[in-house]
Amino acid sequence: MNFFTSLGHAFVSADAIWMWAILAAQIVSVAIIVERAYALFMNRKPNQKALSKLLSEDIQNGNLEKALKRAQQMGINNPLGTVASAGIQAAMDLGGKEEIQMKMDEVLLEESSRVEKRIAFLAMFANVATLIGLLGTITGLIHSFAGIAEADAAQKAIILSQGISLAMNTTAYGLLVAVPALVMYAVLQNRATKLVEDLNKAALNLFIQLSFHYEAVPTKKKSAK
Numbered sequence: 048m049n050f051f052t053s054l055g056h057a058f059v060s061a062d063a064i065w066m067w068a069i070l071a072a073q074i075v076s077v078a079i080i081v082e083r084a085y086a087l088f089m090n091r092k093p094n095q096k097a098l099s100k101l102l103s104e105d106i107q108n109g110n111l112e113k114a115l116k117r118a119q120q121m122g123i124n125n126p127l128g129t130v131a132s133a134g135i136q137a138a139m140d141l142g143g144k145e146e147i148q149m150k151m152d153e154v155l156l157e158e159s160s161r162v163e164k165r166i167a168f169l170a171m172f173a174n175v176a177t178l179i180g181l182l183g184t185i186t187g188l189i190h191s192f193a194g195i196a197e198a199d200a201a202q203k204a205i206i207l208s209q210g211i212s213l214a215m216n217t218t219a220y221g222l223l224v225a226v227p228a229l230v231m232y233a234v235l236q237n238r239a240t241k242l243v244e245d246l247n248k249a250a251l252n253l254f255i256q257l258s259f260h261y262e263a264v265p266t267k268k269k270s271a272k
Contacts, residue, residue, distance in 0.1 A: 057216035065183025065217045069176050073224040076172040079165050080231045087162065087238045095127040095242075099249035102131050106256045111139050126158035130250050134257050144258045155250050162246075163239045169232035173225040180221020187214025 058066045098121065105114035115135045121128025134151040191210025195203045 053212065054216055054220055057213055057220070060187075060213050065179055065186065066220060068179050069183075069217065069220050069224055072172045072176045072179070076169055076176075076224065076228045079168055079172075080228070080235070083166055083235050084231075087235060087242065091126075091162070091242055093241055093245040095125070095246045095249035096252065098125060098127050099131070099252045102127075102135075102253060103256045106135075106253070111135055115139070126161070126246055127249050127253075129158060130154045130246070131253050134250075134253055138257045147257050148254060151250055151254055155246070158246060159243045162242050163236075166232065166235045166239055169228045169235070173228035173232065176221045176224040176228070178221070180218040183217025183221075184214045187211075187217065190214075 054066075057063065060066075102114050102118060105111070105117065115132060118128045118131035118135060121131075130151055133154040134147050137147040137150040140146075187210060191207055191214060195206050195210075
């Protein structure tokens with residue numbers, strides 16, 4: 048309890064600006080952690096490769112219209128639907144393998160960016176909190192040593208010890224903010240990597256199916272007529 052009491056006193060000290068700056072970094076980092084954790088663990092699942100098998104069956108049967116409709120119905124939380132829709136539409140337009148790949152890569156890059164967005168800021172805010180803490184400590188020490196210059200000998204030790212204790216609080220608080228931010232950065236980055244790899248594998252599977260089967264579609268349409 049003494050530790051947190053000391054931190055509380057640091058917020059009303061002469062160098063409190065550094066504590067409030069670290070608090071701002073903590074608020075932003077916590078907001079990012081909550082938003083990204085919900086988006087990556089609750090809204091998104093590493094099941095894109097399994098979903099690609101459903102679309103592959105329609106593609107192998109030459110039923111691109113059904114595959115396109117199924118992809119469009121997957122929803123925003125299944126990015127494979129967006130990637131697949133772009134590739135299937137390119138196949139229906141008979142643009143060739145190159146166009147299918149370019150269309151799918153364009154959407155795949157966008158979807159991958161959505162998964163990884165804002166995660167890198169956690170590492171930045173962790174470093175910022177640590178550096179602000181060190182800056183606050185150094186500033187506090189300067190003020191402490193300057194303050195004892197005019198004090199009498201009996202008060203110098205007391206003033207110096209109190210000043211150093213108060214100054215060290217900024218470093219402690221900075222580390223208190225930085226450590227959880229770095230831990231969650233690693234957790235979220237690992238989750239994002241897993242989701243992106245799953246999406247890439249699913250997209251590659253669909254590209255192979257589309258590039259192999261799309262040429263047979265117009266023949267089947269003509270025979271049906």
